[in-house]
Amino acid sequence: SQKIEQNSEALNIQEGKTATLTCNYTNYSPAYLQWYRQDPGRGPVFLLLIRENEKEKRKERLKVTFDTTLKQSLFHITASQPADSATYLCALRFQKLVFGTGTRLLVSP
Amino acid sequence: EAQVTQNPRYLITVTGKKLTVTCSQNMNHEYMSWYRQDPGLGLRQIYYSMNVEVTDKGDVPEGYKVSRKEKRNFPLILESPSPNQTSLYFCASSPTAGHIVSNTGELFFGEGSRLTVL
Numbered sequence: 727s728q729k730i731e732q733n734s735e736a737l738n739i740q741e742g743k744t745a746t747l748t749c750n751y752t753n754y755s756p757a758y759l760q761w762y763r764q765d766p767g768r769g770p771v772f773l774l775l776i777r778e779n780e781k782e783k784r785k786e787r788l789k790v791t792f793d794t795t796l797k798q799s800l801f802h803i804t805a806s807q808p809a810d811s812a813t814y815l816c817a818l819r820f821q822k823l824v825f826g827t828g829t830r831l832l833v834s835p
Numbered sequence: 836e837a838q839v840t841q842n843p844r845y846l847i848t849v850t851g852k853k854l855t856v857t858c859s860q861n862m863n864h865e866y867m868s869w870y871r872q873d874p875g876l877g878l879r880q881i882y883y884s885m886n887v888e889v890t891d892k893g894d895v896p897e898g899y900k901v902s903r904k905e906k907r908n909f910p911l912i913l914e915s916p917s918p919n920q921t922s923l924y925f926c927a928s929s930p931t932a933g934h935i936v937s938n939t940g941e942l943f944f945g946e947g948s949r950l951t952v953l
Contacts, residue, residue: 734875758940769839769925769944770878815878819940822893825870827877 732826747801749816755794756818764813806833837862841945856911858926866929867909871922916952924948
């Protein structure tokens with residue numbers, strides 16, 4: 727069965743630095759991959775989608791890459807701010823959408 | 836405002852007492868789904884609905900029921916709740932099921948319903 731791995735340990739970085747979060751998967755490549763942001767006690771909010779034939783997608787300070795050879799997606803937040811502190815979930819579309827467990831990002835001033 | 840509304844947001848109940856968590860969306864979305872979120876396990880799909888009167892099991896359907904009589908509503912029913920159903924529940928909707936290549940499959944989530952079964 728498909729397995730999705732996100733780092734369960736929190737990522738701590740300083741304001742202004744680039745945060746990089748990883749999403750790895752096994753077996754088959756998904757049709758597309760999504761990233762969501764989730765704040766404590768709130769529902770996930772969609773951020774970006776990247777398809778299997780795309781290498782990179784950008785949206786403002788966000789950048790997502792998708793490497794089907796490495797079976798990995800990287801999610802970057804440049805010029806990070808304390809307001810970026812949240813849990814970030816990747817979701818992969820196989821026959822259905824499957825979510826990773828998320829990585830918590832803490833941006834300190 | 837486009838939104839998915841769940842009620843109640845918080846509920847403490849006892850084993851065996853039937854309860855319903857309501858979900859309503861105002862975006863005319865065809866697809867709706869229920870997830871539960873537990874520490875270390877992430878979001879797991881309980882049931883989903885591709886359209887009115889069409890529902891199907893997700894990964895963890897045991898102990899739950901759903902119905903989709905109207906496009907906007909997708910209630911989650913726990914006929915006889917048990918402590919292992921203590922969890923954070925999310926309802927989500929999408930314009931379509933996301934299997935169409937041109938569709939982003941973006942899910943719009945509700946604010947969540949935290950359920951405790953004693």
